[in-house]
Amino acid sequence: MKDEDLRDLNLPGYEIPPELAGQLAITTLDRVYNFGRRSSIWPMMFGLACCAIEMICAQAGRYDMARFGMEVMRPSPRQSDVMIVAGTVTKKMMPAIVRLYNQMAEPKYVVAMGACASGGGPFKEGYNVVAGIDKYLPVDVYIPGCPPTPQALVAGMIKLQEKIDKQSIKHVRWYDGKKEDSVAVAIPYLGPDLIDPRRIPEIKAKSMELAQPPAPAAEA
Amino acid sequence: MATPATETLDLAVKFPGAVRADTRPGFSGWVVAPEKLLEFAAFVRDELGYDYLVNLCGVDNLPEGQMEVVYNVYKTTGGPGLIFKTQAARVDPIEIPSLVSIWPGAELQEREAWDMYGIRFSDHPDLRRILMWEGFAGFPLRKDWKEAFHDEEIKPYKSRWPDGKHTYAEKRSAYGDNINFEPGFDPEKWVPTDPEEALYAALKKYKSEEKDGIKTDHIIVNMGPQHPSTHGVFRAVVILDGETVLSLKPVMGYLHRNHEKIGERNTFLHNMPYTDRLDYFNSMTNNWGYSMAVEKLMGIQVAERAEYIRVIMSELSRIQNHMILIGMLLNDLGAYFTPALYAFEERELILDIFEAVSGSRMMCNYFRFGGVVRDIDETSLRKIKDLVFDRLPRKIEEFDRLLTENEIIVSRLKGQAILTSEDAIAYSMSGPMLRAAGVPYDIRRADPYGVYDRFDFDVAVRHNCDMMDRYLIRLDEMHQSVRILEQAVRQLPEGPISSQKPSYQIKVPAGEAYGRVEGPKGELGFYVVSNGKANPWRYHVRTPSFVNLTALEKMCVGTKIADFVAILGSIDIVLGELDR
């Protein structure tokens, strides 16, 4: 076997060649590691709007997310693994959300539940609404629906488990020692409108451009 | 609403030159000059008996160059209400006297009008922005204010058809996102003002005391916006002496979704599914309030069968809302989740019915002007009957047995957070909160709508004015709802489900209408102004959660911080309609 093939062996989901089926079992550290993580995803007790009620329903008797090890809703970001952004994200709330995300410990995941969190939803045109949480935070799973039914939410969480299964302990960002990957997201602040610190030069350039009187049409 | 002739005489003569009847076609009530507003309001309250200020909202009459404030007042003894307005020229600063001294319930609503329209209420005790943050540029509900993702003035947008190439709104806006700044704005030179500064300044100042050589200090605690027991993204700033609450300010707007601004771009029908998202527990009653306001404007009747279906759906909605409230209140008291889980079981069964008839569990979008969208199918009707005649009475009884006599609950709730009848009326409380304070005011009786006058039921009322009563009144109301449901299901007539032809274009004549329903959380009112076009000129929602919070400070001062959570739970707020 070539070196590259051997490396593949370490990746989760490595297919056993048919001629060897039944003769060997491959398990890797990744599988054990991912099994542990996927079976105890603790969501943050963090509801924003309508979707939060469906999230509670999914936690309640009928859909019971405890079956997936997700029953421990933690109000503290320090103790939670996944942030289910359940509802409309408003500008006024945005600094708090980014701060909560920054406070979560790695590995951390973000699920955008419902149309509002995914892309603004029916309130997208509103002046106080952020058009999708992915403008600020990296989103792992998008669940469309307005609101997604509890079953749709559970389906989305299974999707998240699948994503976790595909991660390898060798490549995950929280062990690779590079500091810049785990740098906190810059917290936006409330000025005349919501200001994203990462975009300050861009905003300045644009507003200066708008302030210029329109250039007189060049004489022929 | 019709104004009796005697009062016409009285008011115009009583205030010569300052009060005139509103004669615009479709409008009613009185227009009061701002200078005489306080005097007029005191007269209306003391002499005419309209002691209950229900709704207050601003209206931007851009073509006339006027800013208007509308007041809806009612008598707590029942009957139709009185509407009066005051107008000021639309030139900043717009000054209108504050009515907080007459009706303390105006406090938050006036702050909202200031936030949205920039109407300055002189002598208001704490005039700060409420839904947006301090420092936000502009007054968003003014008709000449445009948001960053502004597409066209009204819906339907012409860019969607016939040449509707999909584009993201981000591509259209100047900054590539839902943000907007003054030309020439320099974020680097901009000095950050602390948006919280005004808030802390508004809190009462307490000096630290020295007693027996020990110096005690007061602490400020911020609860929320991310807090497990504030029922969403609500925030309260509390000043504590030890554990005792000295002063409290609610901070809201963390879920302000611009319902009214979007609603004024929408056509009349477009707003229906948006109302679902106000109080997302009770989309059925929200639908009813809105369709009632528009039906009033259009002057149409509702089909007989639809009236009964509306009653059935609203009362089912009320039952599930109260169940969840009790479950969540117990959560707040520390009974971790058992009552809430029991409540969710019943709620799921009721939601199954909503899902079968309307297509969605929570966002029902079920009502149409003149009726409902779909008939109840046989299976659902059988399920409703099973629930009404068998399961729900049993389960309400079970809740009673589970909780009412529990000593811990009794000692936590009894005698706590008293709100007297006088205060409740003055603070414009509504719904179970008002009735638990000993005021038997239920819109289903006091100002009947739909077919509620055909049913035999009691207005639940309790007289101890404490938290225990607020819990018990919910149980009482569930019993009454079951009574109404039994009658409604038995009497459900055959016939069409709508008096109108289904159409997405609706003609609404010019005028104003205020539709109010007894929502499970209190009075839900929709103030709609039409100028004869396809879109409402003004669309205001008077929500019970928002107005009921006016008395939060009054109830909390002097209690322990742990009880604050329970008090908030007993008010039954939902953020979707609190912030809109």
Next chain:
Amino acid sequence: MNGKGILKGMGVTLQRFVDTYLDDIRWWGKRYYTPEGIAHRSSTNTKGIFTIQYPEEKLPVPEEFRYKPFLLYEEGEKGEKNIRCTSCGICAKACPTQCIWIVRGTDPATGRPVPQPAGFWIDADICMSCGFCAEFCPFDAIKMDHNYEVASYTRNLMDIDELMKPVSYYAGIRPLNYAREEEARKAKEAAKAAKAAPAAG
């Protein structure tokens, strides 16, 4: 006696606990993972464990359930897809969130509009699943889907290829509605034929 109320409440929880086992025994072997078991657990006289073991078993959605819209096409004999939509634009006008974009089709030869969309987009990240598009479509060309397992790793913008589904799929998820519409359509055609027949004769 102090504590009586608490004991009374505990009695209720104990009753529920016992019910769980009684109901499991009464429905031995068919309470879980069977259609009648699911129906029993979501009926109004359910007792005991209320949980639906999603994803192994799924709560059936009612016929009127609405999630996201889709476009219907008739399957032609040679497998061609004849879309029902005539690009009249009513759905785009009735849509409260204005999340539907339609490009009206034109005949490339003449440049005249043809009753067929050249492009059709629905932004699933804006759609509020209100069902107005399906309600007001005069051609029964757009309907609300039942499929809710649509979570993805990216944002959702549905274009015409993703939106199109065969009529047989629609008949499968909404049999009653489909039958009613077919009946109405046949009645309309019959009336048309009856009107045309004397004129021809």
